[in-house]
Every structure is written in C-alpha cells, then in structure tokens.
Amino acid sequence: MGFSEADVISVLQKVFATNDPRVKVGIGDDAAVIRGTDQQVITTDMAVQGVHFNLEWSSAFDIGRKITAANVADVLAMGARCEYLVAAVSLTGNEELTWIENLARGMKSEADKAGAVIVGGDIARSSIITIAMTALGSTSNPILRNTAQVEDSIYVSSLPGWSAAGLELLTREISVNSAVADKALSEFSAPSLDYTVDFHSAHSISDISDSLLIQAQQMADASGVSFEFNASLIETTAEFKEMNELAAQINSDVWQWILGGGEDHVLLATGVNLPGIKIGKVIAGKGISGVDMKKAPVSWSHFK
Amino acid sequence: MGFSEADVISVLQKVFATNDPRVKVGIGDDAAVIRGTDQQVITTDMAVQGVHFNLEWSSAFDIGRKITAANVADVLAMGARCEYLVAAVSLTGNEELTWIENLARGMKSEADKAGAVIVGGDIARSSIITIAMTALGSTSNPILRNTAQVEDSIYVSSLPGWSAAGLELLTREISVNSAVADKALSEFSAPSLDYTVDFHSAHSISDISDSLLIQAQQMADASGVSFEFNASLIETTAEFKEMNELAAQINSDVWQWILGGGEDHVLLATGVNLPGIKIGKVIAGKGISGVDMKKAPVSWSHFK
Numbered sequence: 140m141g142f143s144e145a146d147v148i149s150v151l152q153k154v155f156a157t158n159d160p161r162v163k164v165g166i167g168d169d170a171a172v173i174r175g176t177d178q179q180v181i182t183t184d185m186a187v188q189g190v191h192f193n194l195e196w197s198s199a200f201d202i203g204r205k206i207t208a209a210n211v212a213d214v215l216a217m218g219a220r221c222e223y224l225v226a227a228v229s230l231t232g233n234e235e236l237t238w239i240e241n242l243a244r245g246m247k248s249e250a251d252k253a254g255a256v257i258v259g260g261d262i263a264r265s266s267i268i269t270i271a272m273t274a275l276g277s278t279s280n281p282i283l284r285n286t287a288q289v290e291d292s293i294y295v296s297s298l299p300g301w302s303a304a305g306l307e308l309l310t311r312e313i314s315v316n317s318a319v320a321d322k323a324l325s326e327f328s329a330p331s332l333d334y335t336v337d338f339h340s341a342h343s344i345s346d347i348s349d350s351l352l353i354q355a356q357q358m359a360d361a362s363g364v365s366f367e368f369n370a371s372l373i374e375t376t377a378e379f380k381e382m383n384e385l386a387a388q389i390n391s392d393v394w395q396w397i398l399g400g401g402e403d404h405v406l407l408a409t410g411v412n413l414p415g416i417k418i419g420k421v422i423a424g425k426g427i428s429g430v431d432m433k434k435a436p437v438s439w440s441h442f443k
Numbered sequence: 444m445g446f447s448e449a450d451v452i453s454v455l456q457k458v459f460a461t462n463d464p465r466v467k468v469g470i471g472d473d474a475a476v477i478r479g480t481d482q483q484v485i486t487t488d489m490a491v492q493g494v495h496f497n498l499e500w501s502s503a504f505d506i507g508r509k510i511t512a513a514n515v516a517d518v519l520a521m522g523a524r525c526e527y528l529v530a531a532v533s534l535t536g537n538e539e540l541t542w543i544e545n546l547a548r549g550m551k552s553e554a555d556k557a558g559a560v561i562v563g564g565d566i567a568r569s570s571i572i573t574i575a576m577t578a579l580g581s582t583s584n585p586i587l588r589n590t591a592q593v594e595d596s597i598y599v600s601s602l603p604g605w606s607a608a609g610l611e612l613l614t615r616e617i618s619v620n621s622a623v624a625d626k627a628l629s630e631f632s633a634p635s636l637d638y639t640v641d642f643h644s645a646h647s648i649s650d651i652s653d654s655l656l657i658q659a660q661q662m663a664d665a666s667g668v669s670f671e672f673n674a675s676l677i678e679t680t681a682e683f684k685e686m687n688e689l690a691a692q693i694n695s696d697v698w699q700w701i702l703g704g705g706e707d708h709v710l711l712a713t714g715v716n717l718p719g720i721k722i723g724k725v726i727a728g729k730g731i732s733g734v735d736m737k738k739a740p741v742s743w744s745h746f747k
Contacts, residue, residue, distance in 0.1 A: 163482065164585060169520035169650050170486035170578075172585045175479030178467070181562060182474035183577060185531035187569040216473035227489035227531075227575040258485060261575075265491040271531040271565075271575030273487060274474075281468060281476045346473050 142236050147262055150236060154243040159256045161222065171258035173223050176277040182213040188268040191402075196309055199238045201329035202270070203245020208332045209348065210274035211253040212404040215332070216346040218282030218339055221255040223275040229265035245329070246272075252334055280339075282408075285361035287343040291409035291421040293366055296336040298378035298416060299351050300393070301326035303400025304385060313389050319381045330404040336415045341408035352398045352435040354407055356427055368419040368429035373397065376416055398434035446540050451566055454540060458547040459561045465526065466562055475562035477527050480581040486517040492572040495706075500613055503542045505633035506574070507549025512636045513652065514578035515557040516708040519636070520650040522586030522643055525559040527579040533569035549633070550576075556638055584643075586712075589665035591647040595713035595725040597670055600640040602682035602720060603655050604697070605630035607704025608689060617693050623685045634708040640719045645712040654705045656739040660731055662711065672723040672733035677701065680720055702738035 152166050164172035186192055186206045197205070207224065214221040226246060230239065250257050255274070305327025307313075308320060338344050343362060347354040359366045373379050379393070386393035409421050419429060456470050468476035490496055490510040501509070511528065518525040530550060534543065554561050559578070609631025611617075612624060642648050647666060651658040663670045677683050683697070690697035713725050723733060 169517040170484045173483050175483035179477050179479035180474045183529040183531045183565050185565045185567040187533050187567050190568050213473040225487040227487045229491050261487050261489045263489040263491050264494050269573045273577035283472050
C-alpha cells in the first residue's frame with residue numbers, strides 16, 4: 140500500500156485544481172501567484188492530532204473542513220472576505236491515500252462555501268498529523284475588536300456551545316438518539332460557520348474560538364467598555380432550547396457550554412441593527428455583567 | 444518554571460513589534476491587515492522536529508532562521524520580493540521561554556534580511572515542535588520554472604552542497620577543526636540565502652531545496668529543454684575548492700554533496716548575463732547532461 144510523495148501531490152493537485160481567474164499561477168511552482176488588493180487580511184491557524192482533532196472521532200473530511208473554517212472565521216472576524224488559502228500538512232506515512240484525499244476534499248468544500256480558493260501547500264513527514272493553514276482575505280474596511288461603542292448591541296452569528304456539547308457526549312461516552320445530539324457531535328467534529336450572517340456594518344467583531352466569555356472580556360477590555368449580557372435574550376432562541384433539552388437529558392450545564400465552551404466558529408460583534416442573535420448591550424464601564432463569570436474556562440491561559 | 448500562553452504571546456509581540464508602514468494592523472487581532480498589490484506571491488513551508496531540524500544540532504535562533512529562509516527562498520524563486528510572513532508553531536510545553544524567544548528572534552533576523560515583516564502567528568500544543576510559515580511577496584513579473592529557453596546560461600545563486608556536508612560531519616560524528624568545516628555545520632543548521640544575487644531578469648528560476656539534480660531535471664522537463672552542466676565551471680569556483688578540500692579530508696564525495704544534497708537555500712536560474720555562478724547551458728532536447736546522474740538522491744520520492 141506504499142505511495143510516493145509524488146502520488147500525494149498528484150491527488151492534491153487534482154482536488155485543488157481551479158480555473159479561478161484570481162489565480163494566475165496555481166499549485167506546482169515554487170509559489171502561487173494571485174491577484175491581491177490594497178487592504179489584505181492574513182491569518183494562520185494550526186491544528187494538531189490529539190489536541191485539536193482526533194482520528195477516532197472525526198473523519199478526514201471533517202478535519203479538513205474544521206481547520207479551514209477556523210482560518211476563514213478569523214478573516215470574517217476582520218469584516219473581510221476570505222479569498223485564498225494555503226495548507227501545510229505533516230503526515231505519518233500510515234494514512235491511506237484516500238484519507239489524504241478526503242482531508243483535501245474537506246478543505247476544498249469549506250473553502251468553496253467561503254468563496255476562497257486553495258492555492259498552495261506543503262507536505263512534511265512527522266510522527267503526528269499537524270495541519271497549518273493560512274488564509275488571505277481582502278476588505279475595504281477592516282473591523283477590529285477594540286472598537287465596540289457604548290450603546291452598541293451585542294450579537295453572535297449563531298449560538299456557541301455546540302462543540303462543547305459534542306465533546307461532552309464523546310468524553311462521557313453517552314449515546315443520545317436525537318437530532319440535537321447528532322448536531323452537537325457534528326459541530327464538535329467540524330463546527331459550521333454561518334456564512335449568511337453579514338457583519339460588514341458592525342463596529343467591532345471577534346471570532347470566539349476560545350469561549351464567549353473570554354473573548355467578550357477581551358473585546359470589552361480592548362475597547363474600554365463593558366459588555367452587559369442579557370440571558371433572557373439567549374434563552375428565547377430556538378438553538379438555546381435545543382441545547383438546553385440536551386443538557387437536561389444528560390444532566391449537564393447548558394450555560395457552561397454556551398459561555399465557557401470553545402472551538403465553535405462563531406463571530407461576536409457589536410453594532411446597531413445587525414443580523415444574527417442579539418445577546419446584550421455595550422455599556423460604559425469595565426468587564427462583563429449579566430451572566431455567571433464562573434463559567435469561564437480557566438485552563439486556557441496556562442501553557443504549562 | 445511554568446509560563447502561560449499569554450506570556451508566550453507577550454514575548455512574541457515584543458520580538459515582532461514593528462512600525463512598518465505596510466502593516467496597518469499587526470499582531471493582536473483576529474488577523475493582520477497589510478498593504479497588498481495586484482500580483483501577489485504566496486507559499487507555505489513546514490519544518491518538523493527530528494525531520495527538518497534537531498534540537499541537539501541547532502539552536503532555536505538557527506531553527507527560526509532556517510524555516511524563514513526556506514519560505515523566503517520560494518518567494519525569491521518567483522522573481523518576487525518577500526514582504527510578509529506568518530508563523531504557526533506547535534510547542535511541547537517543555538521549552539524554556541528564552542528558547543521560544545530565540546526562535547522568534549531567528550525568524551525576525553532572517554525576515555529583516557529579506558526586507559519582510561512577521562505579521563501574525565498561532566501557537567498550538569503538541570508532542571513535537573512543528574513550525575509552519577507562510578510567506579507573501581509581490582512582483583510585477585513572476586518568473587516561473589517552465590520558461591527556460593534554449594541558449595540560456597544556467598546559474599546558481601551560490602554553490603549548493605554545504606548543508607549536506609554539514610549533515611555528514613554530524614551523522615559521522617567527525618570533528619574537523621577548520622573554517623570550512625565550521626561553514627558546513629553552520630549552513631546545515633541554518634542555510635544562508637544570498638540576497639545580493641538578483642535574478643529579476645532571469646527567464647526561469649527555481650529553488651533547489653530538494654537537490655540540484657532533481658530540481659534541474661524538473662525545470663528542464665517543465666520547460667521542454669535539456670540542461671547541459673559544465674563541471675569545470677563549477678570546479679573553478681572558490682566555494683568548490685573549499686568544499687572539495689573538506690570532502691578529501693573526510694574521505695567523502697564532493698559531487699554527491701553538490702548535485703545530490705538538499706536543504707540548501709540556493710536558487711537555480713536560467714537567462715542571459717545573470718549574476719551568481721554560471722554552471723552550464725540550456726540546449727534543445729531532454730534531460731540533464733554533463734554530470735553524473737547517479738548522484739541524484741532517490742529517497743526523496745518515496746513517502747513511505
């Protein structure tokens with residue numbers, strides 16, 4: 140079942156083949172040549188086997204989608220369109236060629252949804268699979284996280300917490316036969332980005348991959364304002380009701396998922412009359428109010 | 444000796460701090476905002492602990508320089524200027540904070556030489572250190588590898604083989620007390636890119652990180668021409684004489700280093716009256732002539 144690096148590259152070239160007019164030179168030379176703009180947005184995000192994904196819990200396709208969505212989300216969180224992606228992947232040599240192909244197809248699938256094209260990559264050998272992607276986008280008006288204004292409403296593009304719910308089902312090895320549980324598992328495996336929620340007129344945006352509370356705290360601090368959450372606004376959403384029902388079934392804490400869960404690809408924005416789910420208001424002052432701050436995960440800040 | 448992720452980010456923000464006017468939003472938001480151009484060049488390259496670098500053999504500073512140079516070289520190999528870099532790094536948690544700082548300083552040092560600025564990154568946790576960088580450059584005239592023309596002369600920006608020579612000294616555990624041996628060890632640890640050799644008027648360029656013979660073969664095939672090497676042109680260079688002397692001392696094969704060694708950051712170009720070292724001529728036909736093709740490494744093509 141051996142295959143050469145050339146076999147892998149040949150498969151990837153086929154999956155990523157494009158006629159996109161923005162791409163002047165695609166995969167195959169030392170670098171790709173693409174059409175840029177005056178205001179470009181660039182971000183990179185790495186996923187490690189056993190830390191950010193798990194071969195037992197996620198398909199190659201979902202792993203590809205997840206890391207791609209993580210990169211795209213950071214571009215959207217600047218109020219920009221994602222245009223180009225490159226991927227560097229380390230493989231162990233124990234993968235089947237179809238696994239690698241499905242990883243690439245997952246990346247391509249999410250990139251297509253975002254309107255982005257994958258223009259290059261690198262393959263390395265390693266004892267574990269590591270995937271690093273870089274996303275390049277463009278915008279005429281970058282929207283930062285330190286520009287939330289008093290009187291702004293606070294919005295999320297969709298309700299966070301699904302990924303944490305899925306992780307809990309997996310780690311506690313609970314099998315729940317419901318569409319809601321399936322959604323949680325699927326969102327854990329590859330959190331979906333809601334591309335229909337357009338925050339281009341927001342005053343400030345941030346991705347909330349670290350958890351809603353942590354990122355809200357960071358935005359409030361950076362902007363010199365206070366975020367006042369309104370739990371009842373969250374409780375009236377259809378997503379909350381679904382998640383709450385699942386939490387009750389397995390005797391878990393829905394607010395811990397929503398406020399403290401990470402790894403969702405949800406955008407947090409402030410502004411006036413934005414789409415998405417309204418969850419509170421920006422007020423003068425410092426910090427967060429209206430929700431239980433004890434739900435914030437603490438482990439995130441300790442690297443060792 | 445514990446430190447938090449915030450400590451690491453704080454150190455990196457200090458090392459990578461910049462007032463460069465091309466950078467509109469630097470490290471600290473979801474993504475960086477930079478000034479782009481109409482023709483952008485993008486490439487990514489990954490280095491894995493134990494495969495591309497080794498903590499016993501290379502300092503953090505050299506590892507940072509090496510991966511940065513690898514990315515910059517791919518941009519230069521398109522006839523472009525390297526402008527921006529992002530780095531995604533997985534760490535084990537066993538590193539000292541100063542090791543991480545020196546890794547960043549090595550990246551910054553090579554980026555400075557290239558005139559590029561490091562604008563973003565990601566840190567992940569893993570059982571091994573993996574570094575993925577993406578380089579972004581710009582050019583008004585991309586130079587590809589499939590455009591070598593019959594009658595072109597063939598050039599290298601400097602003589603490849605030093606990295607292979609250094610690797611052989613290390614693996615055979617030979618200690619040679621000479622400036623030439625020191626150069627080989629240093630080039631293995633962090634191959635230098637010669638930024639003074641300007642190939643912007645070349646007809647074709649390629650980076651030769653996989654070995655001179657392999658990359659020359661690829662360029663000749665892609666261009667539909669033949670590369671005729673002239674060994675005596677190589678033998679008259681000062682670098683050849685140094686390398687040849689070292690090879691004789693340790694009973695090794697200098698041509699294996701030059702033709703078959705990889706991991707040098709040397710550019711191979713064809714054109715008329717270019718700078719660098721002239722090593723042959725492009726002729727009609729197919730393949731490579733003038734050197735011993737048996738020196739080409741074979742292991743490169745087998746992923747498993």
